[in-house]
Amino acid sequence: MWDFIVSKYNYWIYIILMMIGFYGMMAKNNFMKKVIGMNIFQTALILYFISTAAKRNATLPIVEYHHGHGPGIVHAVDFINPLPHVLMLTAIVVGVSTLGVALAIVILIYKRYHTLEEDEILGSKGK
Amino acid sequence: MEKIISNSPALIVVIPLISAFLTLGIGVLKKKFCYPFAVIALSLSVFSSVVTLNTIIKTGTIHYHLGGWDPPWGIEYVVDYLNGLILVAIAIIGLMIVIFSKETVKMELPERIPFFYTIFLLEVTGLLGIVVTGDMFNLYVFLEIASLAGYALIAIGEDGAPLASFRYVIMGTIGACFYLLGVGYLYIMTGSLNMADLTQILPNFYHSKVIMVAFVFFVVGVAIKMALFPLHTWLPDAYTRAPSAVSALLAPLMTKVGVYVMIRILFTVFRPEFPIKMLHATDIMAWFGTFAILFGGIMALSQTDFKRMLCYIIVAEIGYMVGGIGMANALAIKGAIFHIINDMFMAACLFLVAGIVMHETGGHDISDFTGIFRKMPFTAAIFMVGALAVIGVPPTCGFFSKWYLLLGGIEAKHWGFVMALLLCTLMNVALFFRVIDKGLYVHALEHKLEHASEPKELQFHEAPLSMLIPGFIIAIAIFLIGIFNQAILKNIIELAIPSGL
């Protein structure tokens, strides 16, 4: 049991991070905190993907050419998987764009209601 | 010409994408040219999608390798019978709404015209991309493009729109992240991201817990995006508060594309026996669909705002489709796929009418519909077509998809779904006849006001042509799709039903 937790420690970290982000999005009143929660959630996901790329005794996925010859035979075992890294570059960009849009919307909300607390806004709307 | 035909899958997506950025440039220089440019871009998109569908009908599924890289190393666009038809529908509706948008954007968003059209084109790019791609991660990218553009478009609406959009941002991001997590699990186990490849590899892993969890994450993530009850809560506020052209674009398209993604994942990536026999997921989906129908219908009855009522009708329509998928037989899936197309046109028609009424009266409440049969008879006619289609009166298209859904329900002996569908028909009648009453019965009102000949508010004042013509085209399309439903079903949809059902 203990073995199970320790050997997969990376996954536990991501789960905890994701739940922190989720909690931030759901339970916090302040819109900025929600945005931060959303970012943490997405970051946890990105970290998870990256961790799937790791291998024991493997090095960075950069192939060196030897003086004008071709790349030679590449032993994939020696290199960590580059594909998730590439995918996560895209995902990071997506996350940044989402962050940008969310912050723009928060600015709009602030301009209109002059507060970023959700309960205050909903209360004022009720009137 | 040869080159265009062979590259048409990519052109469908690339044209709006590049036009979006060009629109921004053009708009900075001269605002007036944004609108015609956007119309031209989307017309080219319609043209490519029709060419694509034509090619599919003649020669079968198209496999387009982006950049010349073979799958599974490269990204592949796969257009088969299912996507082909949906692509054409999205492109046509996109074009109609962009034609429609000229007047409403001028009225509601006068200082943001170039930005509006830029994001509009990006949104259509995203939607088209989701449908055309054959790669799981590429789908995530396009999903996010469409969603982000959607968030931005909704947030520039009327009072309360930024709040509604923010809620949509949170929920939509969770949905997309769940989808991404599912993709990650699949990648860990199989090492591939290509849908066709996954279809071959996955059967070996059907008993693995990771794949089951991946499936669940996919379903929940997509369910958030397509507003399946009870994950629909972002939809009513978002689509009600958005600008008219935006809700007319998003409401028909975004959620139905979600249903398409669900069908792809359920039946193409995972073979049908996995969700149906091994996980019994379709049984659960059938019940969620039933509850969605009932919930949507009942909530719609209690609304006084017309657009909000339409939003709940959309929740119910998604229930039809998900329930149809849940029946898990060929008849019901035929109905569900056909309903994707039909609901796109029906929702576009009704939201277009809401936009016209907003333009003429400044509001989208049911009371703003007073006397429209006299004030705006053409708009009222378009509204009648949309209402009859949602109710399911032949020969509009709504009747035919309801027929197949009901037949599928009877074959699967799922009486809850059948009763819910029939009950929803009655609820839709009550909903729309409430509005028709307001529009039709003006004489009591006249007698109340004064015995003058025609009070000013009831004088004939029809909407501008740029708003009416898309309405007419969509209304005529609703009839044509209904009358020619056998042609569409036999030649396209029956070939799109996943094998093994």
Add this chain to the structure above:
Amino acid sequence: MTELLAMDYRPVLAIMCPIIASFLILVSGRRPNIRESWTIIGSISLFLIVLSMTPFVLKEGPIKCSLFKLFPNIDFAFNVDAFGLIFATTSSCLWILVSLFSIGYMRGLEEHAQTRYYFCFALAILGAIGIALSANLVTLYIFYEILTISTYPLVAHDESPEAIYAGHKYLAYLLTAGVFFLLGILVIYFLVGTTDFAPNGILKPALGSTSRLVLQALFFVFMLAFMKAAWMPVHSWLPTAMIAPTPVSALLHAVAVVKAGVFGIIRTVYYVYGTDLMHELNLGLALGLLASFTIIVANFYAIGQVNLKRLLAYSTINQLSVIILGAALLSPMAATSAMIHIAYHGFMKITLFLCAGAIIVITGKTEISQMRGIGRQMPITMTAFSIAAIGMCGAPPVAGFISKWYLCLGTLQAGQVIFLGVVLISALLDVVYFFPVIKTAFFEKLAVPALANGGEVGEKTIEAERPLYLFMIIPLAITAIFSIIFCLFPHTFHILDLAEMAVRNLFGGM
């Protein structure tokens, strides 16, 4: 292509008449005389086309015309057979007469929204003709819904709160019925793969694949689908709908809506289920009992009514169940009676309603007690009323006698003497509530007191006071005369011949 040209397009022409008329009515809204003339032209052309098809059908058999494919094995198709032609002839002939009456009525009362009225009227007739000529259940369903939706603005025409309430109740009942209809059609399609009408029914093969209970329950789903036939206890939309203008009530109760309901029931009994299956499932007896219940109870309701139109409404409910009883007996003579009663009752009931309408327009009276001595003020009207009332009771020389005669013979032929008793009792009760109306009209002193200068005001006939009123009086006189003609010359419009031919096809020359 040759088969496309060989098809007889007359059914399509018949359908196009009301469609084109309705469109022309809509665009000529600003010019009332032109608008009314479109109605008259359309109705006359429709009647002539329908009449032209009758000799052909009598000699050669049904005219088939299939337009396009709706579903696998279901086309949007017309099949003009003898039975359908009875309904079509009645509807089209009465459309002409009711349109003439409407001109007098609407202009006499200076009603609002006349364009909407004539437009919806034309669409309602489209629904009725389509129902009469349709070849399968789905085509029937399409025209059924057109009928319901187009009559809604007619019922709520007044736009007062009561009228809108009546309209909502009307729609609630009839669209719920539509939903049941859809369910029934789907189950039949699922069981036997087709929904076409065939003289021996199409459901027999289903006995092998499903239980008797399912088929019996399905029959009651279809009965619920035909709430238009106003059988008890789903009849209450009909009296409430009396708030509509009287030509609309005449349309609803003589021509289109209720007759479409019984037409659908007869189609279901004979052309979907078939006599063998009905006997097998004992459905004839059940239906007969249901009809008898309605006949007797409706008569009792009618006796207590003070409003003339409501009395006529309950009389209609009664007579519709007489038709249903005729169908339920499953014997040739009873079936003949049911089919001809569709036509004869149509003419008689329309006479009664047109009289009620004329009374409303000319004198403004709606309650029977107000109509004392009105027979002297409006002699033609009340004579027509009396003729039709005599016919409703089943006495010669009015057409109602023929259909009641066939019905009684039919009960004996089917061996169900108890239903004979029901028919005779109902005829007796009919006299009980019609006679007081005639007595009040003719044999009582005028409600208006005598003038001080000696002369009795109002003794003169006021029917011709305005030329507009003639538009109302002449049609009701014509329908009354037709009611007599149908009795003396049963082969008018070939109604009896068509019924006999239809019954011959159903019962195989018995």
